Amino acid sequence: MEIEQADRIAYLLSRHITDTLSSEEHTELERWLALDIKNQELWRKVCRRGFYSEKEMLQYLYDDEAAFRKVQIRCHRRLFRERMFRWGGMAAVIVVVVGVSLLWMCLSRSVELPGDDRVQLTAGESQAILILGHGQRIELNCQVKDSIIPGTQVRLNISGEVIDYRQESAGSSEMDFNIVEVPRKGEYRLILSDGTKVWLNSESRLKFPVAFYGRERRVYLEGEAYFEVSENKDMPFIVDMSKAAVKVLGTSFNARAYPDESCIYATLAEGRILLDAGGQNLVLQPQEQGVLELVSGKMTCKKVDVTLYSGWKDGRFIFQEQTLENMMNTLSRWYDIQIFFESEAVRRMTFSGNLKRYDSFNKIIELLEMTGMAHFKINGKTILISE
Amino acid sequence: MLVNEQIWLQELGKGEDNAYRELFRLFYARLGNLAFHFVEERAVAEDIVQDILYELWTKKLHFENFISLKVYLYRMVRSRCLDILKHRKVEKKYFQELRHKEDSEFFLHQFLEDELYILLKKAISSLPCPLRRIFELVLDGCDNTEIAGMLHLSVDAVKSHKKRGKKILQEKLKGFILLYALFSR
Numbered sequence: 001m002e003i004e005q006a007d008r009i010a011y012l013l014s015r016h017i018t019d020t021l022s023s024e025e026h027t028e029l030e031r032w033l034a035l036d037i038k039n040q041e042l043w044r045k046v047c048r049r050g051f052y053s054e055k056e057m058l059q060y061l062y063d064d065e066a067a068f069r070k071v072q073i074r075c076h077r078r079l080f081r082e083r084m085f086r087w088g089g090m091a092a093v094i095v096v097v098v099g100v101s102l103l104w105m106c107l108s109r110s111v112e113l114p115g116d117d118r119v120q121l122t123a124g125e126s127q128a129i130l131i132l133g134h135g136q137r138i139e140l141n142c143q144v145k146d147s148i149i150p151g152t153q154v155r156l157n158i159s160g161e162v163i164d165y166r167q168e169s170a171g172s173s174e175m176d177f178n179i180v181e182v183p184r185k186g187e188y189r190l191i192l193s194d195g196t197k198v199w200l201n202s203e204s205r206l207k208f209p210v211a212f213y214g215r216e217r218r219v220y221l222e223g224e225a226y227f228e229v230s231e232n233k234d235m236p237f238i239v240d241m242s243k244a245a246v247k248v249l250g251t252s253f254n255a256r257a258y259p260d261e262s263c264i265y266a267t268l269a270e271g272r273i274l275l276d277a278g279g280q281n282l283v284l285q286p287q288e289q290g291v292l293e294l295v296s297g298k299m300t301c302k303k304v305d306v307t308l309y310s311g312w313k314d315g316r317f318i319f320q321e322q323t324l325e326n327m328m329n330t331l332s333r334w335y336d337i338q339i340f341f342e343s344e345a346v347r348r349m350t351f352s353g354n355l356k357r358y359d360s361f362n363k364i365i366e367l368l369e370m371t372g373m374a375h376f377k378i379n380g381k382t383i384l385i386s387e
Numbered sequence: 388m389l390v391n392e393q394i395w396l397q398e399l400g401k402g403e404d405n406a407y408r409e410l411f412r413l414f415y416a417r418l419g420n421l422a423f424h425f426v427e428e429r430a431v432a433e434d435i436v437q438d439i440l441y442e443l444w445t446k447k448l449h450f451e452n453f454i455s456l457k458v459y460l461y462r463m464v465r466s467r468c469l470d471i472l473k474h475r476k477v478e479k480k481y482f483q484e485l486r487h488k489e490d491s492e493f494f495l496h497q498f499l500e501d502e503l504y505i506l507l508k509k510a511i512s513s514l515p516c517p518l519r520r521i522f523e524l525v526l527d528g529c530d531n532t533e534i535a536g537m538l539h540l541s542v543d544a545v546k547s548h549k550k551r552g553k554k555i556l557q558e559k560l561k562g563f564i565l566l567y568a569l570f571s572r
Contacts (some may be wrong), residue, residue, distance in 0.1 A: 002495075003457075003458050003461060003462075003495065003498065004454070006459075006496075006498050006499045006502065007454070007497045009499055010499045010500075010502035010503040010504060010506060011502075013499075013503050014506035014507050014510060017503075017507060017525075017526065018522065018525075018553065018556050019509060019525075019549075020556050020557045042496050042499065042500075045500070046500060046503055048528070049527055049528025049529075050527060050528065052504065052507055052523070052526035053523075053526070053527055053528060055500070055501075055504040056508075058416070058420055059457075061416075061419075061420075061429065062415055062416040062419040062433070064412050064415035064416060065411075065414050066409055067411060067433065067436070067437055067440075068407065068411040068412075068415070070437060070442065071407075071411075071437050071440055071441045072404065072407070074441055075402075075441060075444050075445055078445055079445075090397060112566075139479055164435040169565070199479055231531075276410075276536050303451055305429065307430070372520065372523050372524070372527075381426065
């Protein structure tokens with residue numbers, strides 16, 4: 001069978017499924033079925049219940065817009081380079097700089113969605129509260145601040161989405177702790193004084209020393225954060241989540257310990273980490289996730305697609321066969337909404353998808369409703385989901 | 388529809404951004420899904436497809452018609468994926484897996500499924516709203532009684548809606564035959 005024939009069979013099958021086959025087409029299809037048992041298997045597969053909606057959902061796993069932008073940048077960059085070689089000399093450099101900034105302007109044009117008569121449930125944004133050692137609370141929105149923390153040699157630089165702690169020089173031995181609290185509908189980034197990068201998700205709280213001293217670098221997490229830990233073999237990095245801790249040397253991973261959830265999760269992207277919970281511990285390899293069930297105390301480990309658990313830090317929600325209940329747990333924190341399910345069946349419905357974190361919740365509802373599996377009713381900040 | 392397609396193909400050949408935006412919209416998800424069935428890693432699958440489309444764009448390849456473009460893209464995805472699979476660790480189980488995936492049937496069946504989905508989607512979205520919902524349920528394998536229950540209609544109403552829908556689909560799907568007849572070699 002060649003591609004052209006496959007095309008023809010796809011067409012015949014679509015006719016069959018919509019019950020619009022002509023009698024000649026019917027004969028043609030029968031002939032194809034009789035040719036090979038594999039054809040019959042394929043037939044059974046596509047006529048099976050759920051084939052269409054499963055394919056529908058797969059579409060959402062691939063973001064064609066993001067991919068287009070990525071490739072577009074590559075292409076434009078290459079075209080500029082080619083032009084530059086043709087011109088040569090100083091003039092070419094200016095052309096490239098101007099060209100690139102124009103390109104960025106074009107790309108950042110946003111697309112207006114048609115009006116919605118429902119209340120717009122907007123996505124979260126960078127917001128957090130910084131609590132200094134002596135208890136002073138600073139609200140961080142779009143602030144810019146740059147100063148040395150009194151009593152230490154650490155320079156604090158805040159710029160809208162990131163708090164950067166930079167150790168200026170080896171200083172005092174005081175262990176001063178700061179806390180960053182991210183509310184519902186918020187997110188924030190930190191760079192600790194050893195260079196470790198932290199992304200904090202909604203409803204999360206990180207307590208950490210302003211400067212690291214001693215034999216370990218210990219931080220305390222409640223909620224969810226993604227860490228890119230700078231390497232320091234002499235001072236292991238520890239994320240203390242009360243019931244469990246992650247011990248690291250230098251690596252990238254996601255840690256999740258929400259007080260209202262029944263499990264603690266550690267998902268490893270690169271490097272090696274040790275998940276420690278009282279008597280039990282587990283060494284994780286890249287692309288593995290360790291789960292501690294709080295009620296039973298059981299610790300398990302499995303191979304996962306890390307982007308499903310860390311997509312949030314790159315502005316995406318990525319779900320693969322996730323129950324609606326789990327999806328909504330995650331989304332309700334970011335959008336600051338309350339979700340109610342009409343029945344158990346609705347809770348257990350599964351979806352797969354790749355959604356933009358900065359889209360309004362209304363847009364997400366639109367996508368979910370398109371599958372025809374669930375219906376959403378909005379009442380202010382309360383959502384009722386039914387079949 | 389014919390005229391638009393020719394213009395679009397020309398713009399693609401010139402490397403026009405808008406034409407490529409449309410190309411991504413039409414093919415990216417399908418090609419990504421196809422690549423995924425070979426390499427079984429979404430990130431790798433997406434890289435493969437992006438590379439192929441990038442090359443198409445920079446080489447400014449020109450295609451005579453839609454089918455030849457489609458065939459080229461699918462064949463490229465297949466060959467790139469098989470290259471990657473061959474470079475992977477040469478262990479016994481990978482050998483068998485590779486054999487199975489090299490088989491053209493594997494590829495063609497994936498292609499067929501994706502094409503079928505696209506055809507169904509096109510057909511269904513051409514229906515007016517109430518009929519569309521009914522046919523989505525038909526595609527999901529629901530029978531008339533189930534559909535009637537879900538949409539709060541009588542079984543007779545469902546039957547007559549289906550009849551109307553089928554008539555429209557008959558006309559719409561006929562358009563596809565024309566395309567194939569004119570474009571097949």
